[in-house]
Amino acid sequence: MLRESSRLELKAELNDKLEKEIVAFLNNREGGVLYIGVDDIGKPVKHLEIDSIQLKIADRIKNNILPSPLGLFDIVTEMIEDTPVTKIIISSGLEKPYYIKSKGMSPNGCFMRIGTSTQPMSTALIDELYAKRIHTTLRNIPAPRQDLTFAQLKIYYQERGLELNNQFVNSLELLTPEGKYNYIAYLLADENGVSIKVAKYAGRDKVDLIESEEYGYCSLIKATNQVLEKMKIENVTKTKVTSTKRIETHLVEPVPLREALINAVVHNDFSREIPPVFEIFSDRMEFTSYGGLIAGQSMEDFFSCSSMPRNRELMRVFKDVGLVEQLGSGMSRILKYYDRDIFEISDHFIKVIFPFAVQEKGDANSKGENGIENGIENGIENGIENEDERKIFSILVETPDITAKKMSEHTGFSVRKINRIMKGLKEKGIIVRVGSDRKGYWEIQGK
Template structure:
């Protein structure tokens, strides 16, 4: 199914990762297929107005989506799934329900444990069920309701914004939406709900803190910049990403009158490393948070908790296992993470596209460490200049180009900068250079047409 576009699934035959159902079936009947897929390798369920794989147009697609969501809640524990999608196949509207791979729980329906085998749902034998429980280890911390937790601890503005982002039918009732996402149980917030939507995350979960540090060299020293972030997870990701983008080295070099820019790390790869750490860390581990450290030649991202389930360093690119499915699904709803868990692959692709070596992965005694190699320009600066400080000062691209030109040519004139930016007015060019003089970066030499500028 991973290689098949969702729109093509209705036309395929039932199999280990694809099941079919009719819109007149009961929720518990639909739930059998959802639980069977979840207990195997994930997949998809197609709901149409026909019987089995004999497709017919849906009478009411919205009702079919509600049927699928009700079936997911009928599973034990409730199954967290992305919002089902309406697909038009040969002019027939049908609903496709995705069941993610790598879930950490074993699911039952009315006390029965099923697994998708071939094109049917089969009961699990006692030995197979025992083996499945051992493999998945019942990692249920995010579904637990902390002692004394109340709905008042959640931020209503965050919930409203989230429900609006998800949209109907799943987002029209925020309470139902949070229940379906594993963030509420009997209107009380779970650990996942408090981490994602809590008013004060630090009160209950100080271990959810993200610590960001930047050193100038290859090793820790006494001179560094640091920030600590403890906030609802979506906001924490956004704030940490901004900090990293602001503090990683960025540089440029002039090739003739053209400027070539580079960054210390591909921003997209940094984002994947950050989001994966937040989404998949072990939040039950107290006493330490995520640590992200910028060095001159590398970025280290440490998250508490060793690799979950059956994932190992050897199979990390191929296997899927989500320690925190509720957290991952909400972050996916908000566009912060891909639900199917291909962050490692994307990280490696972004590094390769930037001409950098692959990231390395390490298990420590109590955690997981990802190391991203940095661009050599960031450390050696061959033919380039680190422009990070200039950008922090708020200089615009024209001013940075002017400073780079002066570094290489020892001087610059209004005409030089005008040739580099022919679409900009002469008055704007004059103001750019005057501002650099006022900031103490350039020194004006001469007068009128003989004027030129040098580094101060």
């Protein structure tokens, strides 16, 4: 059941308060979500013309709010009780205070979220936020060269059924206030000096470099797609075929890998001309982007599903060409599979470390008919419900006396999460503890 909160607002219909609510969420530290077509008690309102409403909403947000909110909002259709409603996802903006264009930067135009209500900002707060406003965004930094072309970018838009007309440099905000190509344009141009490095090492450290490739000097969209293809190849699938099942395991879960890679690119601080780096070791993958937490952003903000985009213009283009599916969804897709502790955040860098899944050793002959394969099959048939349980179960089949701490090192899961999964497997009767906690082992039922 949907309930209004500091990050959630419900409206039964589209009314003249739309801009006010959007501005409040843009100014909110964590952004927010606005539903149109849902009443105060969370019930959907039927017979609303979704397509027509969403076009009006997009037009009003683009034209009636300053600074430009493009790249900071997403409009999608969601089904509630089999009824389509409009969901507007709003990220926190970097150029606070945001305000209603017709009202100006005043208490009549600037709003903030307090609990479940939207309130006018005080003049003192408006002045304080304006004084802290970040002006050195990529949009305001001139490109190092001005002879830029965008044939690659146009092709990516065409592949999505979109056309870039003669005014696209304005609509995509590729110009500085002085009318020169900005750094966003430079990153998206057919030729530039930006390159993304992918390095592969033979072991667990950087001593033995066996492969080093550069993807770039072209549109950042093209470079990102090239790196995605490279990592897809490296994230090989290990397959075991048994008498009844085909069991496949990637080194890293594909969905969070893709999301973390794209996040590392689109949220990288390119203003210092330091691109993201992707490294492959024998036991893990590491993605490092430059730029720590954004000023005013907390760790909790960083992990929220509606975080603060560092480069909203890039975010918008990445969404247009299908690299980003829905605003704010990337982090939730990562945390669905991995715990927060795969992230290392310092003052200047954010690193994501994906440990490889435990690889099974030996084969059916070495384990016999009641070996790993049959153990996994029996476990699945007896109630394993998701990928996390399958991972832990396969480890226990291979190494029944392994500790939760060791499993944490192998999987990237926290010890608390592992204990919770093992408790669930025990309650289902899939595993049973034999002996003491210190010297005992886990026995697979049905092996």
